[in-house]
Structure formats: C-alpha cells, structure tokens
Amino acid sequence: MVFDKVKEECGVFGFFDNDGFDVARMTYYGLYALQHRGQESCGIAVNDDGVILLHKGMGLVNEVFDSENIQELKGSIAVGHVLYSSSKFQREDCQPLVSRYIKGTLTIALNGNLTNAEELRRKLEKEGAVFQSSSNAEIIMHLAARARTKTHSIEDAMLKVLEKLEGAFSLVIMSPRKLIGIRDPKGFRPLCLGKLKNSYVIASETAALDVIRADFVRDIQPGEMVVISKEGLKSIKYADDPNISHCVFEYIYFARPDSVIDGVSVYQARVQMGKLLAKAHPVDADIVVGVPDSGLSFAVGYAQASGIPYEEGLIKNRYTGRTFIKPTQNEREISVSIKLNVLKNNIKGKRVILIDDSIVRGTTCANLIKLFRDAGATQIHMRVASPPFLWPCYFGTDIPSRNELIAVKYSIDEICQKIGADSLGYLPLDDIKKIGLRQDQGYCDACFSGKYSISKLPKDSSIPSKTQEEIYGNSRRNFKDFKIIKAYT
Amino acid sequence: MVFDKVKEECGVFGFFDNDGFDVARMTYYGLYALQHRGQESCGIAVNDDGVILLHKGMGLVNEVFDSENIQELKGSIAVGHVLYSSSKFQREDCQPLVSRYIKGTLTIALNGNLTNAEELRRKLEKEGAVFQSSSNAEIIMHLAARARTKTHSIEDAMLKVLEKLEGAFSLVIMSPRKLIGIRDPKGFRPLCLGKLKNSYVIASETAALDVIRADFVRDIQPGEMVVISKEGLKSIKYADDPNISHCVFEYIYFARPDSVIDGVSVYQARVQMGKLLAKAHPVDADIVVGVPDSGLSFAVGYAQASGIPYEEGLIKNRYTGRTFIKPTQNEREISVSIKLNVLKNNIKGKRVILIDDSIVRGTTCANLIKLFRDAGATQIHMRVASPPFLWPCYFGTDIPSRNELIAVKYSIDEICQKIGADSLGYLPLDDIKKIGLRQDQGYCDACFSGKYSISKLPKDSSIPSKTQEEIYGNSRRNFKDFKIIKAYT
Amino acid sequence: MVFDKVKEECGVFGFFDNDGFDVARMTYYGLYALQHRGQESCGIAVNDDGVILLHKGMGLVNEVFDSENIQELKGSIAVGHVLYSSSKFQREDCQPLVSRYIKGTLTIALNGNLTNAEELRRKLEKEGAVFQSSSNAEIIMHLAARARTKTHSIEDAMLKVLEKLEGAFSLVIMSPRKLIGIRDPKGFRPLCLGKLKNSYVIASETAALDVIRADFVRDIQPGEMVVISKEGLKSIKYADDPNISHCVFEYIYFARPDSVIDGVSVYQARVQMGKLLAKAHPVDADIVVGVPDSGLSFAVGYAQASGIPYEEGLIKNRYTGRTFIKPTQNEREISVSIKLNVLKNNIKGKRVILIDDSIVRGTTCANLIKLFRDAGATQIHMRVASPPFLWPCYFGTDIPSRNELIAVKYSIDEICQKIGADSLGYLPLDDIKKIGLRQDQGYCDACFSGKYSISKLPKDSSIPSKTQEEIYGNSRRNFKDFKIIKAYT
C-alpha cells in the first residue's frame, strides 16, 4: 500500500431478530458500513435454530458476498466480522470463528488484542489444546469450552473466561439461542447497542446502526456483558475498572466521522482537534486544505478557528481498487498522484496550511508536499491533528515497528525538513483531553505518551514496559516543544 | 444504480512516446484518472512498430487490466478508452476499435455522439459495409477506409471523413506511425494536449495529465486536428465554426473538479455556481451541506457567498463496489443510507441548506431529505446547482427519457413538495454564462434551454427539432421564476 | 452427478526431500495422479524448517493450485490430500489439517473413516475440546495433542493415539522434522512407500509414485507406522491383527488400473474378474463391450475367457467438466449421451455383452441399455463385475443409503427387467477370492456380504451390527443364485 496509515484491525456486528428481518442481509449492510475497520477478510455466521451456517473469505464485503451466498444464510441470529490483518494472516484466521464443543456451537467475533494471549495459549497447549489459527478468538473459544460452571448458561461460562482475559476486546458471541456483546473492562475498543423495531443490533460503530436505520440505544459499557435472547436483553456488569481507556485514535483516524463513540461525535471531535491545532500552531497563510478523506474535518476546524478560508485542494480518485497495478520505482511520483491530485488553480501562488490526521513514516506526506510545490504553492505549513507516534499499540491496531516511525528517529525540525514543509506542528498531547471525552472517563493515548493503562504488557515485546517519562526524562520537555531527541536506541 | 445521475459516455487517452516510457502503463494511469467518465468497459491498444496489441473488456480499469496483461502491451504509441453505456451495450462496442484496412491498421477511441449516425450508417450499408457493433466509432472507421485521397496520409483521409461527421466527437486515433487528436467543430466534449518530457499525451481531461505528471500544453481547439509523429506535432484547423458549444454539464457534474477545461477550472466554476445560487436563492439557515462528492464544491461557494457556515453533513461510504447486493423493495431506505450517512450530531436541530448538482428523477433527493428529517433537521432547503433538466442530449450523455425527468412533469413547487423540501431553488439559466467561460466562446445548455446549436437532430428522436421557445411559449417565463408548467404530454 | 457410482473419499500423499526436489510440485503431481480418489477439495502443506505453509481449497488440483501459489510453498517435507465429500461438506473440512499444539505443529492427511468417531468426539468434548470441522482428522489431532508420553517423540504420541482409533485409516502425518505414514491394523485403505533418489514418498496408490518417476519400495503394512526423518526410515509394527481387511472395491472400481495394491495389479485383477464373470455367466453373443472407463478391463477379460470379440462400443466425451450445464428433466436421455455415445455401426444388429463394474441405483445402466437398443443391438446381456451391493460401508466410501440400492429392493430378475436387459449376471461373491489377493491376507467384502471385520460398528447406524446370515437366513441361498428376496424393510 502506498499510503502509510496505522491500521485498525477489526469490526464486529451482531443481529438478533424478533421481527422477521433477513439477518444475513442486515449483517451484510452492517459490515459494509464497517468496511473501513478491516479490508482483508470478512464473514457472516447465522444461527438457523441451532445449526450454524457460515460464509467467510478473503476480500471486501462486496467481493466475498453475493446475492446467492447471502440467500443461503437463513436464520434468526447473525454475527459478522471484518478484519484487517498483517502479512502473517492466513485463511484460518478469518472470523467469525465457529466451533462445536460440549454445549453445542459457539460463534465468536473479536475486535481487539489480548495482551496475555501468548501466556493463555501456552497454558491451553499444555492442557492439550490444539490451535488451527493465530487468532485470539480461538483462545477465547478454548477457554469457553473448558469453563466448568454449575449452570449450563453461556453467560456463566463467559464470565469464567473473562476473568482470564487481559487487554482490549470487544466481542460479539452467538450461542445456540443467544447473542452476546462484551466489552473489556477498560473499554479500549468501541461497541454499541441498537434496536430495529423489536430486534437487537450490536456493532463496533453507530454508523453501522444508521445504515440499517436502527436506533442507537447506548454504548455497551466497559466491563459490561449484554445478553440478548428471546426473553429480552439482560445486562451484566462483570467488571468495574477505574482506568477507562477509550482509544483516542478511534477519534483521530479509525472510526467513521459519522459515528458517535462513547458519547462523542467523531466528526465533532475532529473539528475540535482542528481548532485546537489552530490555537497551538497558528501561522499566517491563504488557505486551509485537508488531506482526504480523514484530514478534511480537521481542516474545517482549523479554518473556523483561524479564520483562514477552508478550500478543497486535493481531489481523491473515487475508483481506487485493491487490484490496482502499482507504479514502479521509477514512477514513484505517480504513486501519490493517482490517488490524490492537487487542485492547481486553487493552490497556485498560495500559502497553504495542509492538514492530515497523523504522520507515520512520513513518505506520503513528503510526496504530497512535493505535489503542492509543483502546483505552485508558495508556502506549505504542515499541521498534524495528533501528537507524534512514538510507542507501540498492544490493543488491536497495527502501528509499524518503532524503527519505521519517523517521530522516533527524528526531531520535529528534522521531520519538517525531511518532508519538505515550511513549518510543522503536531497536536499537543495535552489537547487530547479537550476533544470532548467525558471527564469521568479516561482514555488511552499510549501510542503518543507511552503511558499504558495495563501494567503487564506482552513479554516478547520490543519495548520495555516503562512509561515514556522513565525512559526519556528531559526529552519530555522537548516533546512539548515538538522537538524530540532521537527516542530509542 | 440507486443514484439517479446523468451519465457521461466516454473518456479517451493517447500517448506518443519519445522517451522510452511504458506507454501501456501511462495509458493505464490515464484511464484510471478518467474512470469517472465511463465504468462499463475499457481498453488499451498499443502500436508495436505497426503491429497493434489490444486488450479490452467489461469492467473498471483495475478489473480489466492486471500486471500481466499490461506487461504484454509493449509499444511506442498507445490509445485508451473508458466507456459508460446503456443497456443495449454489447462486448463488441468496447473501444478502442482496431481494424485493418487498405492502408494498414487504424485504432479509434471516441468520446461523443454523431447526430447523423443513422444516416451515415445507412449510406455505408448501401455501399456494402458490414457493422459488427453499434458504436459510432465503427462508422468513422468505415468512412476512413473508404476515403480516397491523393496522398496516403491518414490526416488527409480523416479530413475527408470529418466533412461528413456531425455532432459531438473528441477522437483519439492511431495509425501505424501517428497519434491524432481531433475535436469536433463546436467543441462539445473536452480534449487536451500534454507533454511529458519529449512525449505527447492527449486526454479528455487535464486530471489525466496530472496523474502521470505530464505538463498541460493547451486544449485542443474546436475544429482542430493535432497530428503527432516522430517528426513532431502538427496542427490542422479543419473547421472554424462560430457556434462553439462547450458542454456546460462537464462543469456541473461530468468532469473531475481538478480538471481545467477550455481555460476554466471545474472546481472554481462549481464554487462560482454555488455563489450564484446563494445570490439567486438566499435563505436563512444554520449550515450549508453538500451532497458528496459532486455537491461539495457548490456548497463551499454557497457558504462563502451567504456567510452561512459550511459543514460536512453527509458521509460517503468509500467502499461502494459494483457487485454490491442491492437492497430489496422493503429496504428502500437502506439504499441511500448504505452510501450516504447523515452526520446526526451536526444536523440535529439545524436549518440545513442542502446542495446537489442536479435533480434528474428526484428519487435520491427525496430519500436524502428524509434522512435529514430523521436526523432532526428542522428545515431543509434544497438548492440545485443547475437549471432544471428539460431536454434530451444528443451529444454523448445519457439523460433519461423525458417522461422520467421530474422537471418535465412537475412545476418547481410540485417538485419541492414531492421531494419533501422546505424550499427549492435551481440555478438560473442565465447564471451559467457567469461561471467563467470565455466570453468569445459559446457553450451548449440545450438540456436546460432546449436551444440546440445543431439544426439537424436525429430524425427518430422523440423530440421535434424546435427550440423550447417555439414549443412552450409562456412557460419560458415561468421557467425564469423556477415554476415550470408541466412541459410535455 | 448423473452417473451413479460409489465414491471413494480420499487420497493422501507425502514427500520427504533429501535431494533438493521442489516438494510442493512433487506433491502437486502426486495429487494429480490421485485425483480420481477425491474431486471436492485438495490441499498441500509444506514444512519450511518448522514453519508450515498451507494452501487448500475447493476444487480440482489444477483449479486450486497454480504456478504462483505452488511457488510459495517452499520447504523440505510436504503432505497433500484430495477429498471427495458428501453434501454436508464445509470448507473447514479440507485437508491437510494443520495445527499448533504444545509440541509444535502437526499436519494430518487422512484417508478412511473411524468407526468410533462419535464416541471419541464426545469424550474429547467432555474434556473441553473444541471442534471446528466435521473431519475425523480433527479427532486424531486432538488425541495427539493430549497424548502424554515420557519421550517427546511424535511417534510415541501417535502410538498412544492409535490405541484409541478403530476403523479404516491410512494417515500421512508431518511433524516439524518427520514424515509419518500409518495404516490401520486391518489395512482397509491402501498406502504405499516409494523412493526417488534419496527422497521418500508415501502415497495412497503406486500410480502416484509412477507419475513422479519414483520407485515403488513396498506397501506399508496393516498395523505399521513408517517414520521418515533426516536419520532415515524407521518401521514400527504397532498392531498385528489377524483379520486383514483390504477393501475389494479398490480393485473393482476405486483405484487406478495402473496401480498395484498389496501385491496385486488392479488392472490384472479386473481382467481376472472379467474372466471369472465369463465363466459364471456365459452367454452366446457377437461382441463384448465395456462401459468406459472402468468397465473396459473387465470386458478385455470377459472377451479373452469367452472367445467373443472385444469391441469398443461406447465413446466417452473427454471434456466433461464440473461446470457442465445439466440437462433438464425433459432432456433426460441427453444426460447419458453427452458423456457416452454408442458406436452405432459397431453395434447395429449385434448381440452385445455389456460389462460394467457395478450397479448402484440402476439408473445409468437402464439409460445405457436404452442407448444400445436405439442403436440397433438385437440383444443386450448385462454383466456386472461385482456382486450386488447390499450393505453399507463404514470404512471411508460413500455408498448411498440402503433404500437407494437397487439390489436391496429387487431380485436379480426384477433388476434385469428394470434395466431392460435380456439377461443379467453379477460376479459371484466367492469369485472375489480368486482375483489374486494373497492367500495369507484377508479382504473386506462387507458391502456385498454384510460380513464386517469390525464388531463395534457406529451405533447410530441404520443397520444392526449382525452378519447377513443372521438376518436373512435362506436368502443367502437365493443370493447364490442371484435371486435376492427384498432384503430390508
């Protein structure tokens, strides 16, 4: 992929029908609305009176599903999943994961990452467990199959399982008669509840409710399990963690702008970030331009706060597909211009404030700035609507390894020079708390701050489990001024 | 297709290499940038020292072409084509059209429509011509093969052919040694010339030059033939028609906003139309919202002129594909919301000015307005950045038949009621001349005005070849006030 | 499928490289030679120094694999599998099955059927096992993961597992460093060992050795485990069952004629059956005709023994593919003639002896005889190179349920009448022992005789676990004369 972005790893969806809806179609539309959360594979499992029908495969929702196979997925409960994945991905990792165990069938769709996955896996293997995928969902499946409870209820079994899980997980689970939504105690990944007539919907984002015209009921709470059956909806608060850790990068990049997560509109959070960015890094210029699609909302905010006119400056080709023939090394400049083209007449002779959500490796950014220079922009002031990426994420996103992160290797000034901008400003770390998140709830900004809300991080990690402060000391001050000394040795 | 839009029918591209470029790849990128002009089929023909290699097929550019087949298209001149088409389309109609005739091979790519096609076809058939497609390009091919000139030059043959063609045509033609670009005498469809190092490029829009980083040289003039060979570039002005007829709908909807056509930036024309619309139909409201993608630029202009804030109000799903499973009749509301979702938090309690480029049948418009009402908008003022569609286009676009056009059947007030808006305003017909078009050049607005610059329209047309004035008399006055009496029975 | 044949369920293949061969290609060729044993799905797993690379999918070997994916399967040990399957088949059942457990990875390919599968599965589920497929191979995988042995060797673990398995199984297993071949104690399904230079090959049939030009070493013995590692080959005789039960239907229909199984050439066994059939059911006729492909060898034998000339009488279309559009109900006659066409000139006016390997439902047979009548044959004497199908097979083949078997429902005379033959003769049950099988080894003819060599058959079976004698008493006598009273109520 040409564009260097951090990748979300999954989207989940569940539908419990009480009205005669076509649950597979509803799930199809829902996954389609969640496609931005994962483009590698997708799947839908439906429950036809205890019999599970499953269709999953590599590709986009509208590549994997067609009228014919959707038709065959008849049932009254459905679970869907979209997945982005790393290069190690194998077909077996596609979700939902369906299995048969002593109490019947179990279907699992997971968004997140268990920080104690390897530990759990090793323990299970010692007890004779067999793994056919590298998915964390399979770990949860084994734990569920081994949970011994007095009752035969799936929720009791899952409560046993939840005692063992650490990390980030938003789960949609289907037993022969129930649809269950679970959010981890810290609430890293979003998960919400909706209602369509008398039927229930669970989804990663509210946009998936909107698309099927379902009403938003509420966010599923951190540490909450919601159990939906023919008897109705039951809520179990299985944990009460004081350190709520909503992922701030959902607001910055992952989520759709039209979603509302934990009470905050993603779009409005972005406009607000743009405004904060304008205050933190004002500059005299002629126009404010956002990088489509995610950068546009920030630009709206920046323009509003600065009074500098918002203009469209980059046009995105709407027909990008995965099978696109990649430009060769010699055609490197084309690699950006096939996707984003500068509106020359709008740019020529102008001092441009260019706004993007984040800088990861810096390559795309440099190419874009060159496009603007070639188009005749006299100055280009890069503004980034997030603090510099410095730390790994263990909670279900795909940040490249630290030695690829430009902010780890270079100071702000150096980055500014590398990407060829006239000035560069990142959103101050402290400003994140001003984007509208509820004051009584916390958030996770570990990828920027290095402050992880979970103490026991994966052992084999390349990063020692210390806070940024411990490691960098004074550099923190530098960070404040957006001049970071080389961070890692 | 859910969304009722007028469809462009083609995009053309040509590349004459003098530097060792991979002409097929360059053409691939170019077609990719022109994909919005036709999504039904595409093709590339390359000239490998007189031998033509051709690959074409149904589908998008990145579906029809892959690394393997592009690899095989080695040569030094290339012609590419993207095509939108009606239901009567057959595989044989895909372009470029390649044939062998007495003087060697001839490759033709056409954007446009001959108004005397049937007449020419019938005459050719009488002379023994055989047609294997329904494409107008095949007519031109037959005429070229029959043209008898003293010289053996393709340009002389084409000059003979051009005497017979009427209507709209932007042509890219490849002979064994030459690449030729031709624009009809009235200049309906755009065609421009670019240069990449020492190589020449011909394309429907400048955005296709940008994508391969070629420099824009100039528009090919109405009535001009440009002949590129190893000897360089030669221009022949074969006609000097006083009635230039640049299609205004290119500015309104067809072309990419980042293209510059006949000296006018499409984006800036749209912003200007938005401004004109604000002046013509002001209204007190809280926010201005454009319908993505084409409506956004108008909204920027409307906001600037009115002082009412521009806001994003609709989020488009970026993953729409052609294989999408269509919502059933019962799921009609979903048909819009899967593509466009309202930013509820931004809309709730607001008076919204909603701006789109045009209204064809009115169905999408009505669905969108319902979405806004459901999202809590208190008022919705629809503004349309073009005059009402009233007349057929004979020049290469696909406007539905008149009995499907809402403006033909209903008055402005009735339309306003049908789509459920609180008010409705169209761009005044006279304002089109204020969007920046060169004063010395004319334009075609026949689809709005009924004033055709060509006297002899197709005989079998459903519309008598009279101007609107002759037919409707007083209704013209009503039209001025945007209250049109039902126009056609 | 039009043609009613009993289906084999699997073919297995393994390759242990000591010479630098491309193990995936060798396995590809091997599976290709075993394609007749399973056409539903196939897969290859290779061991690249402990890392398992797997590619499997639905379809034929040359549909699932291409140069590109074969290329990626680099390694030094490989396991391959082809599978035929019933309608309940799901993608998860494709083999080889690969998993990670406490001792590393385990790859399993199975041909056969465990008669105690349900019992084992239920026991494993009670212990917390999770099943993701309906494959017996997954049961073996769980047992292996739970086997606790003092040594860490895979062969010791498998010996523990083998104590629990009942039924028919020929296994190819790959551990991080070893390739293992195992045949069940009774030797139901074939499995042989080959050598190519210094490399080892394990395959279901010798034809798979021939295709890669490997030398046949020997059959793997019933109750034998062969362990191949860098240290060479080690044989473990883990069981010594006196009741060897080689499947006779391998000789009659399943295996390729060019394979040699347990010391007997399949082709020669078939010629011999043809001769025995000629002695048992002589008839005065003009020509002997076999039904391609399997019936041809029997016809050669029948002709040799009877002195009646062997002639080709049916020509098979070589281009049958799975995507063939099936004839409609009205086109029933076409359903046979598209695949087999009568050589009219050779048949007209002749008394024909028509030989096929077996009769299952009788439908194809009746259609064929009609074809011959229409072609002008004056008499048609049907000869079947196996005894009547009367009993279910629990050992890895797919005989239809008893109520579909024509021989269960009707007497020989009735069958003769139903299929429209002038006479009908089956191979006498006793003649099977004369086809060349080693006298010191037994065979399984339970599908004909009802005598099962395994006492504990699946409980949920539709057939009580008694021998035919116990149930039918006198009918056995009738059977001798090929007049069977209706057998099952």
Added chain:
Amino acid sequence: MVFDKVKEECGVFGFFDNDGFDVARMTYYGLYALQHRGQESCGIAVNDDGVILLHKGMGLVNEVFDSENIQELKGSIAVGHVLYSSSKFQREDCQPLVSRYIKGTLTIALNGNLTNAEELRRKLEKEGAVFQSSSNAEIIMHLAARARTKTHSIEDAMLKVLEKLEGAFSLVIMSPRKLIGIRDPKGFRPLCLGKLKNSYVIASETAALDVIRADFVRDIQPGEMVVISKEGLKSIKYADDPNISHCVFEYIYFARPDSVIDGVSVYQARVQMGKLLAKAHPVDADIVVGVPDSGLSFAVGYAQASGIPYEEGLIKNRYTGRTFIKPTQNEREISVSIKLNVLKNNIKGKRVILIDDSIVRGTTCANLIKLFRDAGATQIHMRVASPPFLWPCYFGTDIPSRNELIAVKYSIDEICQKIGADSLGYLPLDDIKKIGLRQDQGYCDACFSGKYSISKLPKDSSIPSKTQEEIYGNSRRNFKDFKIIKAYT
C-alpha cells in the same frame, strides 16, 4: 502443450427449431460433443425473431457457458462454433461472427480455410472494407454484404459469394429467417444434416447429432447449400467438382470415433487401418498396445489382423485440465507420465507393438518408448497408423512448419533410432484408399503425398513450389515404401 499433435481448427453447429426446443441448450450440447475440434474459444448466437443474441469467449464450452448466460439466449434459430487457434489468435476471431449489413443481420460460423483468403482480403480492402479480425469468416461476411442480386434472398447472395471462395469451408450461416449449411465443392471438411422431431440440425460430425438424440439424415454434399426456413428444407447444388477431397486425417485423428463421415464410420476406418498396418508391417511380439485415446482403435485392428493379443498398456489420467502446472525442464520425464502411465505388470518382459495415429515432431513418441523401456518391455515396435507427415495443410488444420516435422528431416531408419524403437512402420500411402472411402469419391492426402487438389495455393507459403524430389534427393530412397510423386507445382 506437451503432446505434439496436429490440430483441427473448428467445429460448427446449427439448429432450426420447429418444436419449441431450447435452441441454445441444444447448441450447447452439440458444441460440447464437438469440443475435440477446438478448445480455444466458443460461441453461440441465437436469432430471436430477427434480433441476434450472442455470447462467445475464450475457453471450453463449459467454461464459457453457464446456466445463466445460456438462459438469456432465447430464440428459434441458433449457430454455434468451437475454435482451435494458433498463437496469433485474438478475441475478435471468436465465432460465430455476427454483423449488421444492408439486408439485416448475418451470422457466420466457419470450419476450414480459404486458400485465396489474402487475395480476397486485399481486393476487399481496396474497395474500402475494414477488417476487425484475422478470421476468414469476416472475408465471407464482407463478400456477402457486397453481393448484389436481383432477389433479396440470402441464398442468392451466398451463391454470388461462393463463386469467389477457394479452399476448404464448411459453413453454417444464419439470416434473420433462415439457417444455411454450405460445404465447399471438394468437400474437405465434414458437415452433416440431422433432424430432431420436426427441427433441423447441422453439425460438423454425427456425434453432435447423437448427443441431442437427433436422427442423422445425410451428409451435406460437396458443392451443396442447404437452406432451412419455416417453409422447410431446400437443397441447392451450386458446384459439381469432380475432385472430391475428403480430408483423410479426419478419419485418422480429428474426428470422434463414434462419428460417421461421408458414409464411413471413423471407428471402423481406424480398425481397418490397424489391420492394414498389421499386414504392411508385421512383427513377432507378445502384445499390441494403443496410445490412448486415438491409438486404441488402431490397436484393436492390428491385434485382430495379427492374432497378437490386444492389451491395455497405458492409462490416461482423466483429469487433465488446461491450467495444469507444466513440469519444468528438469521434470521432462514427468511431462508424459502425468498424462499417460504404463501398466507395468502388463508390460514387463514383453515384446510390445505400440500403435499411435501419427508422429509429428517425435518428442512424445520418444518419451513414451522410454516409459515402456523403464517398465521392462524387452522390445518396442512402433507402428504408426498414417503415412509420414511431409507437407503443409492449407485446408484448416494446424500442422507445424515443415522444419519441425521429423519425417521431413529424417529417414525412417533415422526416426526409428531417434525415438528409440526396435522397429518402426508407417501405414503405406496406398492403403488409405482401402479404409472404406466410397470409390466414386476422392480424398485429400496432401499432407502425406504432397498432391494438392487445388492448384492455386497461398503464395506466401513457407514451401517453395518445387517437388519433393527436387528438394530431398537421396532421402527419398529412405522412404522406400513411401514413394512420393511430384508434389507441388
């Protein structure tokens, strides 16, 4: 392709419905039965009351057609085509060719080759004709469109066209209301007429009639045009050429053994050739083995005439597909054994007579003989059921260029040595007349004899117009039994 065979170039089929048959399905079945005549592309055109619906594409009949596209081809007349083609093939060459001309639509399917194609093409081009393919059918189409007759009947136009055509052609043509079958005056390629209830069928071979259970009516005669309309069938004998030139290679290899061509059963002709071969080249041996599939019938005849037992010795893998991964150079031996495996037990220690239809380059033959040696055959006597290939064919087959033909380059003794046989015998040229062809009709054996029945052969031929004697001198002596008279003028 591994196997070096001469390739047939086409099969044609036509159906005129008078009973309500599904004409597309009937044509599908017919083409399926003719698949051996062309595997590169196929197509079906149906006439729905004057509107032509066409579906054609690259691939086998069951790859190009599926239930869905066959469903759409509704009509009352159909024309089908299968095509084998050389490397220069392009998609545009697929047939049937459909076009519109002054008198309506014309659909053409051709089997054969015009020897004056280049001359006709050049003449047409001079008159302004445009060619979009390299197909001879397009030449015929142009001639038809230019034919001026007093009546408006298609048959009169075709009679005009036929005056100009030279060479081999069996045509099926569809006008808006008629189905027409035409065979060239010398009758090179087969074409027959059948009847299914009241409907008419035209096909390249009788096997295509059999498959749809149609009755064979008669062969269409050399120089005959058969016109089928609602008025019934009309025959026009447009030429009466004394030099009938039925292609003998249809009997030797091209046609299905179950077809009857010009009164001679292909199977019986082959058995007869086997007998003649036995007489011409007797040898003491243990068994006679044919190379599947085509060699088997010859082997049956050889065995009958010699009294040496016929045995199966080679087993063909039934699952060969076009996508098969080709063996690498190092795996050359595998290239034959994946398709044909020797029945070792049947061959070991035996003196084998191995029979194939022809030897083209000799490579496959040599590989096969090596397989037999490796399997333990003590002697291998190669017998070839046709004379040596020495001359090009201009009549619609694809014989490799002369410098690839082993018989052109080497003497019989040298060939015997090259392929590694103990002896080698070809069918004597004179014996061809004994295979049952009607005495009053001639045949074409030019590929063996160099005696062409058409005087004016293509000028641009790779063969100088000298006699073989002039060219080969002494090598002639080696052709001891194969005396070739002056071949070319």
